[in-house]
Amino acid sequence: MTSTLTRRRLLEGSLAGVVAGVSSGCADHRLGRSVVVVGAGLSGLNAALILERWGFEVRVVEARERVGGRLWTLDHLPGSPEGGGNVMGSNYGRIFKMAHDLEVPLRSPPRTLPSDYFVGAQRIRRNDWASATANPLPDSWRNVPPNRLMGKLNASNPLLQTRAWHDPALMATDQSALSGMRALGFPDAAIQLIGANNSYGNNLEETSLMSLYRVMGEFGRLSGPALAVKEATRGNMRLPEAMAGQLRQPVEMDAPVTSVQQSSSATRVTLASGKTLDADAVIITLPLPALRRIDMDLPAARVALLEAVDYHKVVQLHCIVETPFWESAGWGGSWWTDSLLGRIFTRPIPDTTRYNMTVWINGDDCDELNVMDEAACTDTIARALWKLMPDAREVTSVGQLVRWTNDPHAGGVWALWRPGQAATAHAALRAPAGRVFFAGEHTAESYRGMEGAMESGERVALEVMRLLA
Amino acid sequence: MNTCLRQLAVSLVLSGFANLTALANPLTEEQLYDIACSACHSLGHTADHHVGPPLGGLLNRPAGAVEGYRYSEALSSSGWRWSLPTLLAWLAEPDAAIPNNAMQYVNPLTAEESQRLADWLLQQP
Numbered sequence: 001m002t003s004t005l006t007r008r009r010l011l012e013g014s015l016a017g018v019v020a021g022v023s024s025g026c027a028d029h030r031l032g033r034s035v036v037v038v039g040a041g042l043s044g045l046n047a048a049l050i051l052e053r054w055g056f057e058v059r060v061v062e063a064r065e066r067v068g069g070r071l072w073t074l075d076h077l078p079g080s081p082e083g084g085g086n087v088m089g090s091n092y093g094r095i096f097k098m099a100h101d102l103e104v105p106l107r108s109p110p111r112t113l114p115s116d117y118f119v120g121a122q123r124i125r126r127n128d129w130a131s132a133t134a135n136p137l138p139d140s141w142r143n144v145p146p147n148r149l150m151g152k153l154n155a156s157n158p159l160l161q162t163r164a165w166h167d168p169a170l171m172a173t174d175q176s177a178l179s180g181m182r183a184l185g186f187p188d189a190a191i192q193l194i195g196a197n198n199s200y201g202n203n204l205e206e207t208s209l210m211s212l213y214r215v216m217g218e219f220g221r222l223s224g225p226a227l228a229v230k231e232a233t234r235g236n237m238r239l240p241e242a243m244a245g246q247l248r249q250p251v252e253m254d255a256p257v258t259s260v261q262q263s264s265s266a267t268r269v270t271l272a273s274g275k276t277l278d279a280d281a282v283i284i285t286l287p288l289p290a291l292r293r294i295d296m297d298l299p300a301a302r303v304a305l306l307e308a309v310d311y312h313k314v315v316q317l318h319c320i321v322e323t324p325f326w327e328s329a330g331w332g333g334s335w336w337t338d339s340l341l342g343r344i345f346t347r348p349i350p351d352t353t354r355y356n357m358t359v360w361i362n363g364d365d366c367d368e369l370n371v372m373d374e375a376a377c378t379d380t381i382a383r384a385l386w387k388l389m390p391d392a393r394e395v396t397s398v399g400q401l402v403r404w405t406n407d408p409h410a411g412g413v414w415a416l417w418r419p420g421q422a423a424t425a426h427a428a429l430r431a432p433a434g435r436v437f438f439a440g441e442h443t444a445e446s447y448r449g450m451e452g453a454m455e456s457g458e459r460v461a462l463e464v465m466r467l468l469a
Numbered sequence: 470m471n472t473c474l475r476q477l478a479v480s481l482v483l484s485g486f487a488n489l490t491a492l493a494n495p496l497t498e499e500q501l502y503d504i505a506c507s508a509c510h511s512l513g514h515t516a517d518h519h520v521g522p523p524l525g526g527l528l529n530r531p532a533g534a535v536e537g538y539r540y541s542e543a544l545s546s547s548g549w550r551w552s553l554p555t556l557l558a559w560l561a562e563p564d565a566a567i568p569n570n571a572m573q574y575v576n577p578l579t580a581e582e583s584q585r586l587a588d589w590l591l592q593q594p
Contacts, residue, residue, distance in 0.1 A: 050503070050504060053503065091573060093509035094508040096520055097509065097518070097519060161568075162564055162573055163564075166566075265587055366542035445577075446574055446575045454508070458504050458505070459577045462505070462577055465500060468494075
């Protein structure tokens with residue numbers, strides 16, 4: 001409790017500096033305005049903290065038995081690998097500020113081991129990629145590693161401004177990434193390799209080229225003070241936990257919402273338990289697959305849009321490796337494959353001799369895995385792993401299977417924009433509907449991922465305060 | 470409230486509330502700053518742990534001039550000096566004002582809110 005109080009003072013002290021000499025604001029409870037926040041991920045917690053600072057009565061309800069949403073640190077495994085959001089980008093100012101204020105220590109991530117390639121059922125050493133006979137790329141593309149091929153889009157990236165991905169003048173690029181890449185002259189072999197491990201679309205045909213330009217443009221953008229990529233030293237979930245610890249009213253856990261109703265002057269949130277929460281406004285921060293399951297009176301066009309937005313599929317198998325079996329054969333330890341295994345990321349567990357190895361499978365390749373029961377899915381991935389790396393079997397243990405699409409509270413890892421959705425879907429999905437407001441990474445404008453979630457929390461707090469302040 | 474909800478939730482469609490947020494009470498400048506700026510900027514004068522440069526004493530300061538802060542080349546060489554017109558142009562669309570700057574930001578404020586915030590910011594010592 002003492003620690004929490006201390007951190008709360010840190011936050012409020014920070015704000016006091018902001019409003020230097022201004023007596024209104026964080027200590028003012030006269031307003032008596034109440035808000036229910038649905039979802040205790042970064043967006044909901046950030047919105048809740050802002051609203052509490054300015055005197056609102058906030059209740060946060062969370063369907064899971066933990067906070068953090070798609071931040072999920074696997075604390076039960078050695079090395080506490082991240083089952084969800086794993087990278088704090090170098091320009092994640094809101095994340096860094098929150099971690100600083102709440103005294104959540106950050107560190108530079110342990111370096112992921114170098115990746116070799118397994119393409120066309122052939123093993124290729126990373127330094128041999130350009131000359132390897134199994135490299136399917138034409139001559140002028142051969143020296144581009146598979147994981148860098150999508151970056152070639154930046155040669156034609158029309159998004160010179162952050163919000164240009166909605167620009168009507170650029171909507172010709174809001175087309176299928178598959179046909180768009182072909183029109184740009186990407187060779188078929190490059191397109192196949194890009195599609196094999198694309199983190200930003202389940203398949204290229206149903207992904208907007210504009211959305212890939214947005215991602216690539218973000219990666220290419222300079223960051224001001226040239227900070228480095230970070231992670232929370234004890235796991236990224238420590239950040240939302242610390243944020244939740246600041247709230248005056250604890251997050252109500254294990255409390256899935258079944259319906260949200262509103263009148264012209266009030267809202268009512270009904271939980272699965274039957275309990276109801278009345279408030280002046282509701283903020284819904286859930287990923288769209290979870291939001292779809294809430295009974296709400298929304299216009300038909302908006303319901304159709306909710307159904308139409310796709311979510312990225314990811315399956316992970318987290319393993320622990322006792323000894324670096326790859327070294328004797330001269331492999332790097334990580335793999336980029338065009339097989340079921342997708343990518344394999346290996347990194348040392350600090351202060352030990354062991355390693356975290358994560359099999360990371362993206363997109364439609366997850367479909368066959370998502371319909372299996374957990375044991376069969378784990379076994380299928382593990383068998384493929386032992387086939388690729390026979391030496392791994394004796395020194396590697398399977399720790400945790402993570403299937404985000406099958407998680408009813410997530411339904412995937414992040415929103416994908418199909419061809420034609422970049423122009424209008426994003427704005428339509430985040431527009432307030434009466435006293436119901438929407439946040440979450442899918443509603444962010446400038447950023448995606450963790451920082452996008454934080455950004456959306458600010459924006460939605462602003463919208464609520466405009467209504468209720 | 471229960472009766473009210475029962476009667477209205479059934480009969481009203483959300484499109485009927487479309488203009489609800491237009492009934493807004495204005496936020497104070499402190500609130501606007503807190504929500505729109507404070508995660509990335511302090512009101513100090515020296516570079517600190519924030520990802521953006523400090524905003525204290527902004528009026529008439531040349532853009533990109535806080536010692537110890539690594540600005541984009543675009544901002545450092547812009548020749549801009551912070552005043553109400555330049556700050557408003559920046560807040561409206563940073564990318565358009567100075568292309569290739571490092572502030573990845575889309576302003577969520579209305580023009581009126583931006584105007585009041587800019588006025589307030591330029592008064593901070």
